[in-house]
Amino acid sequence: MLSDADLERYARQVIMPHMGEDGQERLLAAKVLVVGAGGLGAPVILYLAAAGIGHITIIDDDKVSRTDLNRQIIYRDADIGIAKAQLAAQAAKAINPDIQVSHLVTRINKGNVKNFVAAHDVIVDCSDNADTRYLLGDCAHHQGRTLVFGGAVRMEGQLAVFQSSVAGHVGTACYRCVFPSMPDAKQAPGCSEAGILGAVTGIVGSLQALETIKLCMGQDSGLTGSLLLIEAGQTEFMKIATAPRKDCSCCGDDQADG
Ligand SMILES: [Zn+2]
Numbered sequence: 624m625l626s627d628a629d630l631e632r633y634a635r636q637v638i639m640p641h642m643g644e645d646g647q648e649r650l651l652a653a654k655v656l657v658v659g660a661g662g663l664g665a666p667v668i669l670y671l672a673a674a675g676i677g678h679i680t681i682i683d684d685d686k687v688s689r690t691d692l693n694r695q696i697i698y699r700d701a702d703i704g705i706a707k708a709q710l711a712a713q714a715a716k717a718i719n720p721d722i723q724v725s726h727l728v729t730r731i732n733k734g735n736v737k738n739f740v741a742a743h744d745v746i747v748d749c750s751d752n753a754d755t756r757y758l759l760g761d762c763a764h765h766q767g768r769t770l771v772f773g774g775a776v777r778m779e780g781q782l783a784v785f786q787s788s789v790a791g792h793v794g795t796a797c798y799r800c801v802f803p804s805m806p807d808a809k810q811a812p813g814c815s816e817a818g819i820l821g822a823v824t825g826i827v828g829s830l831q832a833l834e835t836i837k838l839c840m841g842q843d844s845g846l847t848g849s850l851l852l853i854e855a856g857q858t859e860f861m862k863i864a865t866a867p868r869k870d871c872s873c874c875g876d877d878q879a880d881g
Contacts, residue, residue, distance in 0.1 A: 625651075629651070629675070632719070633674075633675055646840040650675045652677055653676050653677055653744050653745065654742065655743055655747060656682070656740065656745070657681050658739075658747065658749060658750050659748070660682075660685075660697070660707040661749065662695050662828065663774075663827055664707075664711065664749035664828070665698075666825050667747055667828045671715075671747075672715035672724065675719065676722065678722070679723070680726070680743065681711050681712050681715070681725070682726070682727045682729060683706075684708075685707050686703075686704055687704065687707055688703065694820070694824045695707075696821065696825070697714045708727060712724045712725070732758070736758045736762045740766045741768070744838075744839065745838055745839060746759055746768055746770045746771070747771045749773060753806060756772070757799065757805060759798070760798025760873065761799065764787050764874050769784065769786050771784050772785060773827045773830070775824045776814055776818075777817050778823055778854065778855040779855065780826060780853035781850060782827055783846055783849065783850045783865065784834055784844040785798050786844075787874050795865075796868070797871060797873050799872060799873040800865065801865045823853075849863065849864055849865060
C-alpha cells in the first residue's frame with residue numbers, strides 16, 4: 624500500500640493509466656544496479672530515484688574530474704576529486720529520501736560481477752569500457768537478468784535492451800550476439816579521445832532510465848531484440864532489429880546455459 628506521502632510524491636505518474644498504484648508499488652519493490660555514474664549514469668540515477676525505484680545500487684570507482692563536468696550533471700565544480708558513487712548516491716537520496724540507495728567505490732570484475740547481477744532485477748550498463756560491458760552482457764544472460772545497454776560518443780548514441788534468458792524473451796539476441804568481438808581502441812575510441820557532448824549522453828541516459836522504469840513496472844521494453852541508433856548531428860533515430868547468433872560464444876548452440 625502506498626502511503627499518503629508516496630501518493631503525493633508520485634501523483635503525476637500514478638495518475639497515468641500505464642502506472643496506477645500497482646505500477647508504483649512495483650517500482651518501489653524493484654532492485655536496479657547502475658554500473659557507472661558518469662555521463663549516462665547521471666541522468667539514469669536521478670530519474671530512477673525521482674520515479675521511486677525502491678532499491679538502487681551504484682557502482683563506480685572513479686572520482687570527479689573537471690573534464691567530467693560538461694556532461695555528468697550530478698556533479699558540481701566543488702566536487703572535483705570526490706568519489707562519484709558516493710556523490711551520486713547522495714544526490715539520489717536528496718531527491719528521494721524514502722528509497723534505498725547503496726554505493727560501492729569499486730569496479731566490476733570477474734570475481735564480483737555474478738553477485739551484483741544476481742542480486743538485482745535490472746542491470747543498467749552506463750560503463751565506459753569494453754571489459755565491463757562484456758562482463759555484464761555475459762553475466763546478465765547466464766543469470767537470467769535484463770540488461771539495459773547504452774553508449775555514447777561524439778554526437779552518436781546506441782541503446783538496447785537484452786533479455787536473452789528472461790521468460791517471454793528467451794532466444795532474443797544477447798549483448799555478444801550484437802557485439803561479437805571486443806573493438807580495439809582505434810575502431811571504438813572513447814570519449815576522452817573522440818569527444819562527447821553532454822546533451823547526447825543526456826538523451827541516451829534518459830532513454831535508459833525510461834526503459835528501466837517500464838521494465839520495472841512490468842511493461843515490455845520496445846527495445847528487446849532491437850538496437851536504437853541515434854545520430855544527434857542530423858537528429859536521426861533509427862531502430863534496427865537484432866538477431867541471435869547460433870555461433871554466439873555467450874548464448875549460442877554450443878554454450879552451456881548455466
Ligand atoms: Zn548471444
